[in-house]
Amino acid sequence: MEMTAANNGAPANTPTSDTAAIRTDHLVRHYQMGSTLVRAVDDVTLSIVPADFVALLGSSGSGKSTLLNLMAGLDRPSSGAIFAHGRNLAEMSSDELAKHRSHTIGIVFQAFNLLPRMTLEENVELPLRLAEVERSERDSRVREAVERVHLSARLSHRPSELSGGEQQRAALARALVNRPTILLADEPTGNLDSATGDEIMLLLREINETLGMTIVIVTHERPRAERFAHRMIMMGDGKITSDGAPA
Amino acid sequence: MKTRDLMDLAARNLREALLRNFLTTLGIGVGVASLVAMLSLGVGLQNLANDRLAKSGLFDAVIVTPLTNFGGFERPQQPSPGPPPVARPLDEDARHQIEALPNVVEVYPEIRFPTEIRFAGNPYPTIVAGVPPSAREGGSFDDMKGSFFSSPSANEAILQIELARQLSSQPDALLGQEIVLRYAEREPLPADSGGGNPGTGGFSIVPREEKLRIVGIVETEPAAGVGSFGRGRLLIPLQVAETLRAAQTNDLRDLLRDTPAKRTYDNLTVRVKGAPQVKAVEDAVKQMGFGAFSLLDATRNLALVFTVFDLLLGIFGSLALIVASLGIINTLVMAILERRREIGVLKALGAADRDVRRLFFAEAAAMGLLGGLLGVTIGWLIGRAINFGTDVYLTRRQLPSIAVAAVPWWMVAAAIAFSVAVSLAAGIYPASRAARLNPVEALRYE
Numbered sequence: 061m062e063m064t065a066a067n068n069g070a071p072a073n074t075p076t077s078d079t080a081a082i083r084t085d086h087l088v089r090h091y092q093m094g095s096t097l098v099r100a101v102d103d104v105t106l107s108i109v110p111a112d113f114v115a116l117l118g119s120s121g122s123g124k125s126t127l128l129n130l131m132a133g134l135d136r137p138s139s140g141a142i143f144a145h146g147r148n149l150a151e152m153s154s155d156e157l158a159k160h161r162s163h164t165i166g167i168v169f170q171a172f173n174l175l176p177r178m179t180l181e182e183n184v185e186l187p188l189r190l191a192e193v194e195r196s197e198r199d200s201r202v203r204e205a206v207e208r209v210h211l212s213a214r215l216s217h218r219p220s221e222l223s224g225g226e227q228q229r230a231a232l233a234r235a236l237v238n239r240p241t242i243l244l245a246d247e248p249t250g251n252l253d254s255a256t257g258d259e260i261m262l263l264l265r266e267i268n269e270t271l272g273m274t275i276v277i278v279t280h281e282r283p284r285a286e287r288f289a290h291r292m293i294m295m296g297d298g299k300i301t302s303d304g305a306p307a
Numbered sequence: 308m309k310t311r312d313l314m315d316l317a318a319r320n321l322r323e324a325l326l327r328n329f330l331t332t333l334g335i336g337v338g339v340a341s342l343v344a345m346l347s348l349g350v351g352l353q354n355l356a357n358d359r360l361a362k363s364g365l366f367d368a369v370i371v372t373p374l375t376n377f378g379g380f381e382r383p384q385q386p387s388p389g390p391p392p393v394a395r396p397l398d399e400d401a402r403h404q405i406e407a408l409p410n411v412v413e414v415y416p417e418i419r420f421p422t423e424i425r426f427a428g429n430p431y432p433t434i435v436a437g438v439p440p441s442a443r444e445g446g447s448f449d450d451m452k453g454s455f456f457s458s459p460s461a462n463e464a465i466l467q468i469e470l471a472r473q474l475s476s477q478p479d480a481l482l483g484q485e486i487v488l489r490y491a492e493r494e495p496l497p498a499d500s501g502g503g504n505p506g507t508g509g510f511s512i513v514p515r516e517e518k519l520r521i522v523g524i525v526e527t528e529p530a531a532g533v534g535s536f537g538r539g540r541l542l543i544p545l546q547v548a549e550t551l552r553a554a555q556t557n558d559l560r561d562l563l564r565d566t567p568a569k570r571t572y573d574n575l576t577v578r579v580k581g582a583p584q585v586k587a588v589e590d591a592v593k594q595m596g597f598g599a600f601s602l603l604d605a606t607r608n609l610a611l612v613f614t615v616f617d618l619l620l621g622i623f624g625s626l627a628l629i630v631a632s633l634g635i636i637n638t639l640v641m642a643i644l645e646r647r648r649e650i651g652v653l654k655a656l657g658a659a660d661r662d663v664r665r666l667f668f669a670e671a672a673a674m675g676l677l678g679g680l681l682g683v684t685i686g687w688l689i690g691r692a693i694n695f696g697t698d699v700y701l702t703r704r705q706l707p708s709i710a711v712a713a714v715p716w717w718m719v720a721a722a723i724a725f726s727v728a729v730s731l732a733a734g735i736y737p738a739s740r741a742a743r744l745n746p747v748e749a750l751r752y753e
Contacts, residue, residue, distance in 0.1 A: 129747050132655065134655055135745075135747050154659065155659050161655060162656070162657025167655050169655075169750065173655075173750070178319075186653075187656045189308055192308065192309050234656070238657070
């Protein structure tokens with residue numbers, strides 16, 4: 061099911077840009093920090109097929125979050141190319157990247173990043189407002205997303221009134237509400253206890269299986285990644301050090 | 308993002324830091340209030356001047372003279388494409404013809420003649436002037452003692468204070484008393500007694516007397532209309548003055564004309580509905596073959612002076628608003644710092660730079676709008692307070708009340724629009740800065 065990716069070389073069995081959900085081609089992201097050049101992502105070439113469940117693993121500073129940000133269109137590569145459903149994000153304008161984030165990508169953060177003064181319902185509705193979805197349609201879309209994460213009873217609650225797990229589920233509902241094709245999650249279980257983290261991972265698996273959504277998660281929890289992901293990409297110093305199915 | 312959603316989010320953000328945003332809005336309000344208060348004074352004073360000048364009859368009047376007159380009041384005649392107008396006598400026919408012109412309110416002659424009045428057995432030489440009923444609205448009689456003429460045909464007189472002081476050491480005691488007016492009446496002669504030219508007629512000068520009751524004493528010298536009854540010391544209703552048929556200076560000229568029995572006027576004052584119609588009436592009168600003169604040019608100069616005055620007041624008033632705009636910049640820049648992460652989240656969820664920019668502009672505009680409304684209200688209240696204070700001051704000095712400050716609707720709309728515009732201008736830098744925020748860095752911000 062999953063494709064392999066190789067570091068610094070042509071990936072084996074690489075899907076074409078038309079069929080891959082995400083494909084990177086010699087992707088580079090360097091930062092200048094004072095006089096030091098930080099090679100956060102360094103010549104990464106990989107391809108992810110639709111409906112795959114990929115875990116990006118690595119130690120802190122390995123470049124996994126930077127790679128995820130590049131996939132999300134939140135950051136731009138220094139060189140190379142990154143395609144989402146065949147469209148090169150590196151060549152997109154700022155507005156086009158915003159549309160990409162709005163329509164193609166759903167994103168979940170470690171810190172949940174729910175807006176504290178909004179209720180759960182309003183937080184989940186926010187991407188619909190940004191995507192200019194008609195008001196008449198919003199209500200049903202919000203309920204559908206909230207039901208999927210089993211939070212229907214908490215619609216009117218503010219984030220501060222929700223547990224960590226509930227907040228992450230709310231963030232997941234917010235990421236799903238625009239019906240994206242790719243779901244990116246940056247350490248989604250990092251702020252949660254083990255049991256709650258498993259709940260979130262189960263939800264992600266369910267979404268992957270029922271909706272056929274491509275999921276890429278960044279995590280440093282290898283055992284959990286092995287349990288849930290179809291493919292594990294290890295990163296170190298901005299490069300892919302290994303790529304393959306969990307053992 | 309749709310405008311409604313944008314406004315909703317902006318309102319939510321403004322409510323979030325309520326005290327700070329309220330204080331910023333209050334700052335704008337004070338700025339707008341200062342602007343409105345300044346301008347309301349300028350406009351109020353302009354209205355007052357315009358009103359007084361309009362009432363004075365200087366700016367809605369056209370003075371008509373026969374072309375045969377010597378030069379004087381008339382402006383240089385513009386060369387007209389048609390044949391030059393034929394000079395005509397300014398007589399009763401001409402008066403009716405001018406009265407029939409559109410936008411003409413009234414046409415009255417200048418009747419002023421030297422005379423002698425008798426009071427308490429003593430003679431006093433003076434000059435009598437006829438006053439049209441419309442002069443009552445002119446403001447010149449606002450502060451008079453006694454009252455205006457009870458009717459246009461009443462045998463009543465208003466004395467100018469200098470004359471009243473001549474008649475009595477206690478001028479106020481003259482009210483209600485009678486004086487005798489001695490004057491020379493122009494009496495037409497039969498047609499065959501014109502002195503050699505059969506059929507032309509003529510007139511004789513006969514001394515007459517008329518009793519008048521003193522109804523008022525006026526401090527100033529009323530000057531309703533250019534060259535009109537100003538300079539008269541004894542004012543009587545114009546209609547009464549006309550029926551007296553008192554001999555005037557132009558009577559000698561009438562005597563030399565072919566029809567001396569037919570009376571002509573030295574000049575006629577034409578009152579027009581308003582200043583905008585003066586030019587058309589002036590042109591029509593000239594076309595009829597008369598000289599015409601108005602003070603329109605003076606009105607234009609006055610308007611220019613007040614425009615400059617308003618501009619200066621507006622500049623001073625705007626200073627406070629400009630200071631307030633720094634408050635908006637400060638508030639929004641602070642908001643960017645506080646909401647850095649939120650901006651990152653919005654961008655991650657699909658907000659374009661444009662959406663973030665519009666959101667900050669909407670917040671700036673909302674503060675500008677609320678500040679504008681608040682400022683206009685405060686400015687209006689300041690204007691009312693100024694008017695109240697002025698009223699109290701004038702009343703204590705037994706002077707009629709006037710409105711010194713005025714806040715017309717256009718000023719309300721302009722002040723609010725200006726407030727929003729200044730707020731939007733103040734929002735340019737913060738909005739651009741927020742829109743340019745790198746979402747990755749913003750999301751990392753704690």
